[in-house]
Amino acid sequence: MSSIASLYLLRGPDIxxxxxxxxxxxxxxxxxxxFWSGYxxxxLLLFLDEQGVPVSQSRHDTTLTDVEATYFLLTTEHQPYLPQLDPATFDQAAFDEYLSGMGWDDxxxxxxxxxxxxxxxxxQVAALTEDHALLIDIA
Known part of the structure; x- marks a missing residue:
């Protein structure tokens, strides 16, 4: 079974x-x-969430309570976390361990x-303006 991640740039009415x-x-x-699977x-997003980057939360959570999908909605409120999204400082060893726990050993x-x-x-998060949101929809 495979999964696809799609990214969308949304505004208020689109949300x-x-x-x-x-x-x-x-x-x-x-x-x-x-370029990589939705899984x-x-x-990666769940790992970031566990590492203190709250990608599973946004100011639109109350609007989206009834959505039955796997998604992440990022806004300008996530821009302070840009340093944690820098590949140069990313803890790959900890992520590899996390992936191993998810059955992705190899x-x-x-x-x-x-x-x-x-x-x-x-x-994408760095380029967001106050009236935009980045939707990562995983299907």
């Missing part, structure tokens, strides 16, 4: 549409940004995948 339908508008999908994205490309995924994540 409302996602809250209602559980789907982001296709035309807001960021192209050529995701990898999910494990994912030899984990360091490359982490660097590329963190770079995309960091660049």
């Amino acid at each position: 409302q549409a996602f809250a209602t339908s559980g789907r982001a508008p296709d035309h807001l999908r960021l192209q050529d940004t995701v 990898f994205w999910m494990y 994912f030899d490309e984990a360091p490359i995948a982490a660097e590329e995924t963190l770079t995309v994540l960091r660049d």
